[in-house]
Amino acid sequence: MRLLAPERVLTWTLVIASGAVGAVHLAEPILFGHVVDALALTRGGGGHGPLRYIAAWSVLGVFGIAASVVLSVLADRLAHRHQLNAMQNAFQRAIALPASYHTGRGSGAMMRSVVAGSEAMFWIWLTTLRDQLPAVFGILLLVPAGLAMDPRMAAILALLAIVYTASNVYVIRRTAAGQRDIERYQSDVSTRMHDVIGNVSIVQSYTRLLAEQTAMRELTAALLRARYPVLTFWGVLTVLQRSAATLSMVAMFTLGAHLVKTQRLSVGEVVSFANFAALLIGKLDQVSGFLARISQLLAPVGSYFQLLDERPNPVELPNALHLKQVMGAVRYESVSFRYGEPGKSQGVSEIDFEAKPGQTIAFVGPTGSGKSTTLALLQRMLTPSEGSIYIDDHEIRTLSLTSLRDAIAVVFQEAGLFNRSIAENIEIGRPGADQTAIEDAARLAEAHEFILEKPGGYDFIIGERGAALSGGERQRLALARAILKDAPIFIFDEATSALDVATEAKIKRALDQLRRGRTTFIIAHRLSTVADADLILVLEHGQIVERGSFSELVAQQGLFARMVREGGFNVPEADTESAPVMHVAHSR
Ligand SMILES: Nc1ncnc2c1ncn2[C@@H]1O[C@H](COP(=O)(O)OP(=O)(O)OP(=O)(O)O)[C@@H](O)[C@H]1O
Numbered sequence: 020m021r022l023l024a025p026e027r028v029l030t031w032t033l034v035i036a037s038g039a040v041g042a043v044h045l046a047e048p049i050l051f052g053h054v055v056d057a058l059a060l061t062r063g064g065g066g067h068g069p070l071r072y073i074a075a076w077s078v079l080g081v082f083g084i085a086a087s088v089v090l091s092v093l094a095d096r097l098a099h100r101h102q103l104n105a106m107q108n109a110f111q112r113a114i115a116l117p118a119s120y121h122t123g124r125g126s127g128a129m130m131r132s133v134v135a136g137s138e139a140m141f142w143i144w145l146t147t148l149r150d151q152l153p154a155v156f157g158i159l160l161l162v163p164a165g166l167a168m169d170p171r172m173a174a175i176l177a178l179l180a181i182v183y184t185a186s187n188v189y190v191i192r193r194t195a196a197g198q199r200d201i202e203r204y205q206s207d208v209s210t211r212m213h214d215v216i217g218n219v220s221i222v223q224s225y226t227r228l229l230a231e232q233t234a235m236r237e238l239t240a241a242l243l244r245a246r247y248p249v250l251t252f253w254g255v256l257t258v259l260q261r262s263a264a265t266l267s268m269v270a271m272f273t274l275g276a277h278l279v280k281t282q283r284l285s286v287g288e289v290v291s292f293a294n295f296a297a298l299l300i301g302k303l304d305q306v307s308g309f310l311a312r313i314s315q316l317l318a319p320v321g322s323y324f325q326l327l328d329e330r331p332n333p334v335e336l337p338n339a340l341h342l343k344q345v346m347g348a349v350r351y352e353s354v355s356f357r358y359g360e361p362g363k364s365q366g367v368s369e370i371d372f373e374a375k376p377g378q379t380i381a382f383v384g385p386t387g388s389g390k391s392t393t394l395a396l397l398q399r400m401l402t403p404s405e406g407s408i409y410i411d412d413h414e415i416r417t418l419s420l421t422s423l424r425d426a427i428a429v430v431f432q433e434a435g436l437f438n439r440s441i442a443e444n445i446e447i448g449r450p451g452a453d454q455t456a457i458e459d460a461a462r463l464a465e466a467h468e469f470i471l472e473k474p475g476g477y478d479f480i481i482g483e484r485g486a487a488l489s490g491g492e493r494q495r496l497a498l499a500r501a502i503l504k505d506a507p508i509f510i511f512d513e514a515t516s517a518l519d520v521a522t523e524a525k526i527k528r529a530l531d532q533l534r535r536g537r538t539t540f541i542i543a544h545r546l547s548t549v550a551d552a553d554l555i556l557v558l559e560h561g562q563i564v565e566r567g568s569f570s571e572l573v574a575q576q577g578l579f580a581r582m583v584r585e586g587g588f589n590v591p592e593a594d595t596e597s598a599p600v601m602h603v604a605h606s607r
């Protein structure tokens with residue numbers, strides 16, 4: 020309801036219209052009773068006849084219809100507006116949350132929180148405003164009206180209302196746990212579906228169609244099994260409520276017959292009461308159905324608000340410094356970071372090094388040694404558990420996130436492309452960049468030529484994660500995007516996949532262009548990139564085990580020298596001229 024605060028006028032209009040609809044619904048049975056009594060009198064030759072009641076009824080009818088129309092149009096608009104707002108808010112929150120949160124929950128579950136949550140709220144808003152509010156008004160008005168007419172008959176109605184309410188509350192309580200299970204299964208289904216559809220080529224290539232179908236069927240069967248007991252409860256409730264309704268009708272007619280016989284009530288009044296009862300039962304059924312649905316929607320709404328309550332991490336200090344001119348000096352002081360709980364988890368520890376403005380630092384080391392992790396810390400994608408990182412002598416935690424992230428252009432190991440056009444993907448580097456700037460960046464990244472060969476050129480839509488491009492093309496687009504960003508610090512996390520000699524040479528050329536005049540960190544899998552670095556850091560098991568220039572490291576005869584000797588690097592173009600690339604045939 021707090022969400023409705025900005026729309027006070029609209030909300031009041033809705034409340035008043037609901038009141039009007041409720042009142043009209045209530046007036047109808049009263050008029051009906053009067054018409055019956057008037058008809059009886061007319062038959063006996065007396066009275067004014069039912070005409071004025073019928074006239075009043077028509078006027079009320081028109082009024083009621085008008086109020087209903089106002090109500091449903093306004094409620095519909097308001098609910099749609101709020102649904103989209105709710106979705107927007109959740110989306111906004113979701114994309115601000117750290118990648119680790121997304122990894123933990125899975126994108127399917129995230130999507131479900133956003134979409135199912137806001138749809139649930141849409142339904143609640145719409146039906147509350149359009150149907151339930153008038154129903155509740157109607158029920159509230161029925162009580163005094165009934166009491167005024169005959170307290171004995173009204174008591175039966177009151178009893179009925181109590182039975183409805185109590186049984187509803189009971190069933191909602193009893194099914195709450197089951198409902199939470201259902202939501203968990205539903206979230207699992209979403210997560211799995213997202214995962215499988217996202218990996219459809221693997222599913223087909225590994226002929227997993229049947230296996231995935233079966234797994235999904237098992238999951239949905241579990242969902243259904245969780246749902247059955249809850250459905251049974253609601254089914255039993257309906258039977259109970261219907262029986263109570265029938266019983267109360269019978270009781271009312273019996274009592275009514277007796278009261279008419281003893282001349283304490285007119286036939287018209289009994290008719291009014293019967294109509295009251297029918298009206299009340301209708302409204303109670305409506306509210307009861309609404310509550311049943313609400314109890315199903317509580318879980319998605321809950322997970323929606325849980326998402327909204329997540330605080331984005333890392334937090335920015337209130338007086339964070341907005342770094343304007345960045346020279347590009349970077350210093351790590353005993354930086355450690357652990358994934359997951361301490362003890363058996365992985366990460367990096369005691370990372371110490373310094374990069375002067377304009378230098379190139381290369382990170383090498385076996386796969387999983389912590390190279391990507393080390394550099395993820397620089398943009399605060401992860402926050403160190405110990406130690407500090409400085410840019411131009413500012414501890415990065417004291418900087419505003421925007422200025423920190425603006426100062427660093429990253430080519431990630433996975434290109435990370437959007438299902439948009441090539442131009443739009445590059446433009447992310449510098450929003451608002453014109454076509455010339457985009458093309459220049461693409462040229463520098465050696466991507467311009469392949470782009471022109473695509474249908475539509477720069478307007479070519481590259482598919483989810485760039486699925487319509489080759490690995491090398493994806494990497495060059497990511498490079499073009501970073502080039503366009505033109506930041507003082509540059510991180511290049513080389514894709515591990517080997518590229519052909521020509522493409523590799525192209526990327527190397529682009530890299531050399533880009534390195535000029537900025538601090539560059541390269542996670543290298545190729546000898547050529549390492550050779551030019553000012554400093555090479557060799558990582559193993561999350562620690563720097565060797566450091567120095569290429570020749571120093573080779574002379575040390577340690578891990579680096581071994582990696583070079585044993586072909587731990589992809590040998591670049593120049594070195595392959597004398598020794599042609601060997602294609603090893605793997606035999607099973
Ligand atoms: N989100 C994560 N949660 C838990 N562990 C992780 C996560 N990301 C990486 N790791 C683990 O941390 C270690 C370091 O990973 P990192 O990605 O930094 O390696 P890397 O040196 O970049 O390897 P590669 O050369 O294969 O890219 C690995 O053992 C990896 O499994």
Ligand SMILES: [Mg+2]
Nearest residue numbers: 390391392432
């Ligand atoms: Mg990596």
